[in-house]
Amino acid sequence: MRLEPDHASAPPPEEIELASRARAGDHAAYSDLVAIHQQVAFRVAYLVTGSAAEAEDAAQEGFVKAYLALHRFDLQRSFRPWLLTIVANEARNRRRSAGRRLAYEARAVRLAPSVPERTPEQEAEAAETRRALLDAVNRLPDSERLVVGLRYFLQLSEAETAAVVGIAKGTVKSRLWRAMEHLRTDLGAEHR
Amino acid sequence: MTTHGSIERALGVLGNDIAFPATPPLVEAVADRIAAEPTAPRPRWRMVAVAAAVAIALVAVVPSSRQAVAGLLGIGPLQITQVADLTPASTLRSLGRLTTLDAAREATSFELVGVDGVQPDAVFVDITVPGGMVTLAYGSPTDGWRLLVTQLDGSTNQELIRKEAGTGTVVLPVTVAGAPGIWIEGAPHTVLLLAADGEHRADAARLVGNTLVTTSNGVLVRIEADTTLSDAKAVAERLVPIDQG
Structure with missing residues (x-):
C-alpha cells in the first residue's frame, strides 16, 4: 500500500x-x-x-x-x-515527564467525501463501522497505536515513521502487522 | 473488514476524520528565535573552539585566590558543582517557547517578578521544568539579549537546575537585599535542566556567562548579563511582582 x-x-x-x-x-x-x-x-x-x-x-x-x-x-x-x-x-x-496516553477522536464534522449512491441506512452503518474501527485503534497497545497514527492518520512513509519512533524500518513493518492482527481480531469479536 | 488490506484502506479513510488540535502559528515564533542567533548556522566545532578559547583565556587571567568555592553550593532547587570537565553543552540559548506574560503566568505555579518599571522585550516559558520556568528577556534579539531574568518556583528543594562550574569560574556566596545569593563569574559555565529522575535532559545544557542567582518573593531568580556583580545586584534589588494583567 x-x-x-x-x-x-x-x-x-x-x-x-x-x-x-x-x-x-x-x-x-x-x-x-x-x-x-x-x-x-x-x-x-x-x-x-x-x-x-x-x-x-x-x-x-x-x-x-x-x-x-x-x-x-x-x-x-x-x-x-x-x-x-x-x-x-x-x-x-x-x-518522558508526562506519561499520558493519547486517544484518537473523530472530528465533529466529517471531511472525507461521502458516497452519493449510499442510502441513509448505509451511511449510518458506515459511520458505525468507522466508530468501531476508531475504538479498536484506541484499544491497541501504545507502541502499535502510535505507528498506526503516524502511518495512516498522518500518512508518513515507513522510513519517516521509523525515524520518528526511533526504531528500524523492519520493526515498523512488524508493529503494523501486529496492529492489523489485533484490529482484525478486535473488530471480528465485536461483530460476533 | 477481514483482511489486513481492507483494514489498511479503512484506516486511510478514517485518517481524514481524526480531530487534531489547530496547528499553532510557528513561523513567527521560530523566526524570532533564530533572529536571536548572532550568525547563520555553522559547524558546532567552531562554537566549541570559540568557547574553549574563551575559557582558556579566562583561566589564565583569573587569580587562583579568587577560585573560591569547590564542592557544592545551592539555593532551593538550584545546585552548583565545581567539576573538572563540563558536560558538553550547546551555545544555543534554549530559553523555551516564546510566549506572552499572561500565558507565562498561566503556565507557572509561582508569581512572576520583573524589573520595576521596565517591560520585558520577550517572554519565554519552559513547562517541562516542574512548576514551569520563565525567562524575561530585555534588549533586542538581533543584537543579543542585554539581560535575561530566569525564574522558577523557589519553594521546593527538589533539584531542578544544576550549574557546573569549571576551574576557570569564580563562584562566590553573596547577599542580595538581605537574601542569600551566588555570583558566578569568569569562564562560561554550564546550565543543566534536570528531569524528575535527576538525569539532565538531552540538549538541555547550555553555556552561559556572568550570573547572579538569588531569591525574590519566594521565586528563584537567575540574572544573566554581561555585567559586574554590583550592577547585577542593582537589578535584583529592583525586582518586584509583576502586576496581574
Missing part, C-alpha cells in the same frame, strides 16, 4: 533551493520551510506527547534546532524526515 511519495527520496528542486538559502543564513527561506512543514511537525509532536501545549513547544524547539544544525543536513535528501526526527526527539523528551 503506497500512501504518498516517499519523503526519503530525492527532494524537489524548490526545497533544495530553500534549504540551501536557509543554510547560508537566509531567514526568510527558512520561514518558508517552517510554513510548509509546521502542520506535520506539530501533529507528529502531538501524537508523541499527547498534549497540544507540549507539541507546540516541541515543534518550535525542533525547528530552531534544525536551523542551527542545517550545516549537517545533506541537501540531496528530503528535509521532512530529517526535521521530523529532530521534532520527535524533542517530543519524546517532553513525554
Whole structure:
C-alpha cells in the first residue's frame, strides 16, 4: 500500500533551493520551510506527547534546532524526515515527564467525501463501522497505536515513521502487522 | 473488514476524520528565535573552539585566590558543582517557547517578578521544568539579549537546575537585599535542566556567562548579563511582582 511519495527520496528542486538559502543564513527561506512543514511537525509532536501545549513547544524547539544544525543536513535528501526526527526527539523528551496516553477522536464534522449512491441506512452503518474501527485503534497497545497514527492518520512513509519512533524500518513493518492482527481480531469479536 | 488490506484502506479513510488540535502559528515564533542567533548556522566545532578559547583565556587571567568555592553550593532547587570537565553543552540559548506574560503566568505555579518599571522585550516559558520556568528577556534579539531574568518556583528543594562550574569560574556566596545569593563569574559555565529522575535532559545544557542567582518573593531568580556583580545586584534589588494583567 503506497500512501504518498516517499519523503526519503530525492527532494524537489524548490526545497533544495530553500534549504540551501536557509543554510547560508537566509531567514526568510527558512520561514518558508517552517510554513510548509509546521502542520506535520506539530501533529507528529502531538501524537508523541499527547498534549497540544507540549507539541507546540516541541515543534518550535525542533525547528530552531534544525536551523542551527542545517550545516549537517545533506541537501540531496528530503528535509521532512530529517526535521521530523529532530521534532520527535524533542517530543519524546517532553513525554518522558508526562506519561499520558493519547486517544484518537473523530472530528465533529466529517471531511472525507461521502458516497452519493449510499442510502441513509448505509451511511449510518458506515459511520458505525468507522466508530468501531476508531475504538479498536484506541484499544491497541501504545507502541502499535502510535505507528498506526503516524502511518495512516498522518500518512508518513515507513522510513519517516521509523525515524520518528526511533526504531528500524523492519520493526515498523512488524508493529503494523501486529496492529492489523489485533484490529482484525478486535473488530471480528465485536461483530460476533 | 477481514483482511489486513481492507483494514489498511479503512484506516486511510478514517485518517481524514481524526480531530487534531489547530496547528499553532510557528513561523513567527521560530523566526524570532533564530533572529536571536548572532550568525547563520555553522559547524558546532567552531562554537566549541570559540568557547574553549574563551575559557582558556579566562583561566589564565583569573587569580587562583579568587577560585573560591569547590564542592557544592545551592539555593532551593538550584545546585552548583565545581567539576573538572563540563558536560558538553550547546551555545544555543534554549530559553523555551516564546510566549506572552499572561500565558507565562498561566503556565507557572509561582508569581512572576520583573524589573520595576521596565517591560520585558520577550517572554519565554519552559513547562517541562516542574512548576514551569520563565525567562524575561530585555534588549533586542538581533543584537543579543542585554539581560535575561530566569525564574522558577523557589519553594521546593527538589533539584531542578544544576550549574557546573569549571576551574576557570569564580563562584562566590553573596547577599542580595538581605537574601542569600551566588555570583558566578569568569569562564562560561554550564546550565543543566534536570528531569524528575535527576538525569539532565538531552540538549538541555547550555553555556552561559556572568550570573547572579538569588531569591525574590519566594521565586528563584537567575540574572544573566554581561555585567559586574554590583550592577547585577542593582537589578535584583529592583525586582518586584509583576502586576496581574
